[in-house]
Amino acid sequence: MPILTIDNQQIEVLKGTNVLEAAKGLGIVIPHFCYHEALGAVGACRLCAMNFVEGPVKGIQMACMIEAKDEMVITTTDQASQEMRARVIEWLMMYHPHDCPVCDEGGECQLQDMTIAGGHDIRRYGGKKRTYSNQDLGPFICHEMNRCIQCYRCVRTYQDYCGGTDFGVLGTNQRVYFGRFRDGRLESPFSGNIVDACPTGVFTDRTFRYRTRYWDIEEAPSVCPHCSLGCAVIPGGRFRELQRVRGGVNKQTNGFFICDRARFGGGYGNHPERPRVPRVDGAQTTWPEALRALRKRITDLVARHGPGAVAFLGSPRASLEANYLLDSWAASLGSRRIAFDSHWQHDRSARVAAGKLGPRAASLEDIRCSDFILMIGVDPLNEAPMLALAVRQAVRRGVRLAVIDPRPVTLPCAAAHLPLAPEALPDVLEALAGGDIRRLGRREAVLLEGILEQLRAAERPVLIGGPDLLGAAGIERLLDTARLLASEHRPCKVMTVLAGPNSFGCGVLARQGPDFEAILNGMLAGEIKALVCLESDPMTGSSDPARTGMALGKLELLAALDYLPTAAAHHAHLFLPTTAVPESAGVYVNNEGRMLLFSSAMDPGTPISVSGGGDHPPRTFLPATPGSEPRPAWATLGHLQGRRLSLRDIRQAIEMEHPNFAGLSSLTTGGEGKRIADISPPPETAPEIPFPHSEGEGTLRLYAMEDFAGSGELAGYASALAPLRPTPFVMLGALDAKQRSLSDGQQVRLRSELGGVGVALRVVPDLPAGIALVPRLRGTALESYVPGRGHYDCQILSEDEEKT
C-alpha cells in the first residue's frame, strides 16, 4: 500500500487510489467536477491541479488522473497550483449565464461552491456569452444547456453507468452539446440520476421545478420503500409536502444512484385523498375517542368469542418496530392469528429467505463484484430496478449474464436469455442442482449445460431469483442449488428479490405463524370477527382480491392503520392515520437481511399548497398544524397496549426477543446498515405454486407480472409516475399470435375467470408457447391480475371474434 505526502501530511492508501481521493482522506478537498467515485476519473474539467514536487511524476498534474505511488510529495497550497485552479475556474465560468436566481441548482450547486473555492470572485470577461437551444426531455428532467461546463458527468452516468442509449454528447469545438438526437422523454428508467450527477443546473428535476431552495428543504437519510432492495434515498419536504427525493449513498446497496421510481414516486404521502383524521364508523373523531373505541371493541370481541376471533395483518411496508408491536399486541391478547403479508406466496417466500439465506445472501455490491450471474424467474427492471443496474456494472466488466425467464426481461445490458415457461423453472433448478438435464428440451439442455459449466468455473457466482414465478418452493430450491454449487473456497451467493421493503423482517417475525390464506379461511368460516390491518390493504394486496373482499365483508370489525387511501382504509370501521415513510423513523430489513435505518425528514400535515389552494397560506391563526393528526404506527400501537415506548425501547425489546436483530439499537442513519444474524430456525417446507392443467381449446396460461411504475402499491398513489404507466396490454408469443391471426398493436379481448377486458396486443417473438402475460396496472382493468399466484386460464380473441 503506497504511502505519500500531501501538504506535509503522510497518508497510506489502498493500491489503485488516485491522488485526489488520497487528499480527500486527509481532509484536503480540492475543487473538481468530472471526478465521481462511481464514475471514475476522466480528467476533463482540468480543475483538480496539484503540484507534484517529488516522486514518479513531476510538475502540475490533474490529481484525479494520477495513481497514488510511494514517495510522492505533493502540495496543493503552492502558488502555481492555486493559480492554475483559479484560471481554470475562470475559464469554466466565462460563458456561464447570469441566471443563478432562477436556477433550481442554486444553493446546492457544485459550480457555485467550486468557483468560490477556486478563488474566482469577480468576472473579468465582459464580452458576449455563448448560448444553446434546449430540448424537451420529458416530464422528469429540465434541460438548460447554457449552464453546461462540459464535465461529461451526465453522459458517463446515463450511458456508461445506467446503460441508456438515447442521450449523449453531440457537436464539436465550442458547440459541445449534451442531449438527445431529438426532443423527447429520456427513456432510461434511471434517467433521474443525471440530475444528481450534474454539478450545475443543466439537468434539474422537473417535478421539483421552482419549488424550494436547498437551504429551505427538510431532508433526512431514509430508505426507499418501493421495492425490497433498501436503496438509500434522501427525501426532502417543505411546507408539509414531500417535494423531491434524491439518491443517498450506501455502498452495500444502491451505491450512489437510484431508479426513477424511487426518485419521482415519492408523492404517495401527498395524495389528495390521504386520510389524515381518525374515523370511527365513517365519522371523523379525535384520537382519544378512536383509541378508546378500538380498545373497547376488541376487548368486547375477545370476551364474547375468545382471543382467536381477532386477527392481525402486518405489512412489508411498515417498519420493523410497528410490525413487532403488532405482533406483541396479538400475543398480549392471546391471539395467534397474525400474518405479515396479505399475499401468502410472497409471505412464504420471505420466510424461506429469512430462514435459509444465511451467509449466502448477496448484497448489490456482491453482484457488482461477481463474475457470473444467473437470473432465474426474476425481472429486475420491474421488480427491483436497481438490481438491473448492479447487474449492468458486473456485465460492464465483461461478466457473463444468463437469464432464464418466460418474460421478455429487458435489461440495460447484454444477456443470454432462455425463455422457459414458468412450469419448467422447477425442472431447471433441479437440473442445476445436479438433476437430469434431459428432462428439458434439447436446445434448453445445451444452453443449460453451458450455464452450468460457467457457473462451476466462476469464482464469485451469484444466483438471483424472484418470488413471483418461483414461489416459496422455488426460492427454497434455488437456495439448495446454491448450497450444492458452493464449496469451501468458492462461495455461491444468492439474491432473492422479495415483495416489499421490510419483507425480510416480516419473514423473521412470522416464524411458524399462519399465513393470510389461513386467516382468510378463518374469516370466511366466521371464526374471525375482527381484523386489524397495519399499513396493508388485503383488498388489493392478497393474491385473491375477490375472495378477500367477500371475507372482509363478513367481519364485525375491520380496523386499519394507514397513510394511503386504500380500499381497506376506506371500508374500515375504525381508521387510525399513520405517518408516511418520509415522515417517520424506523427500520427496514432489505431482501439481503440488512437492517437499514430511516429517519423522519418532515412532520405530517396538509400541504400549504392544498390549504392555501395554490395561493398564500390562509390568513388565520390556528393552535395546531392542519392535518397533523397522523402519528407513527409504532406510537399508536404502543399506546393501544397501554405502553409508553420510545423507538429505542422498542428496538431493545426486539433485540431481546429476537436475537437475530442484535445490534439493532446501535444502528445509525445514513450508514451501510447491518446484516442480521442468521439464527432463525429454517421454516417448514414451503408450498409450491399450483400449476393445474389448463382446460379447453385455445386456452392460454396467463401470468401477471410487475410493472415498473404501475404495479407497486406506493407507486400507484404517486401521481408523478403517471407518464411511465403503460396503457393496458397483453403479451403473446409470435406463434400463438399467428395461430389466432392476431398482429402486434391490435386491440384484443382478454377473457378469463376475472371477466373480459379490451387491451392492446404486444407480440413478443420468444415468449414460450401457450403463455400470455399481462402487467398488473393499478387503477386499470388489469388491477385484479395479481403476480405470484400461479396462472389464470384465459382466451385472447380479436374484437370481431368477440362479437360473433
Next chain:
Amino acid sequence: MAEGIDVYKRRYGQNPKSLWRDLKGTVEPFYVTLRNMFKKPVTYQYPEEKRTPYPRYRARIVLTRDPEGGERCVACYLCSAACPVDCISMQSSEDENGRRYAAWFRINFSRCIYCGLCAEACPTLAIQMTPFYEFSGRDPLKMVYEKEDLLIADGGKDNEYNFYKHAGIGVANPRGGNEDEYGPVDVRSNLP
C-alpha cells in the same frame, strides 16, 4: 484592600488636575443647559410635524417592477434566506413563458426589523426599502403583507434594470437574443 487604594490613587490621587477637573465637571453642564435654552429646539413635534427621511432610510419594504411593468421578483428565496428574523416567505412558480415568479410572497412586518439584508441580497432589485416609516398597528395579522400589498407600480430606486435581459434563459428576449449574448449555436455544424 491595598489594591483598592492603588486603584483610587491611580484614578484621582496622583493627578494634580483632579480638583480643577471636578470643579469644571460640576459647572459645565449648567453652562451647556443655559446655552441651549436660547437656541431653537431640534425636536420635531411628531406626529403633528413630520420629518422627511433620506432616500436610503430603511423602512417599509416594497416589491418593484421592471421597466416593462413585469414583476421583478423571481422568487429566488435569497431574501428569505438572508432575513435574520425569518419574516419573509414565498412560493416560486413558473408561468407559461418560462418566467419564474412568486405564486405568493408574504412579509410579516410585525416581525421585520428593517435591517435591509433582504434588499441587499436581492439579485434582481425587486425587493427595496422605502422611507415610509409610519407603520404600526394593533392587529398583528394586519401587519402580514401579501404580494399584492407589497407590489408597487414602478421600479423604485432603479427604473432601468431588467434581470431577464441579462439572464440568458429566453424570457424577455428569445434565447440568445439579449445584448450580451451570441445566438444559439448550431450543434450539427462541423465547421471549425
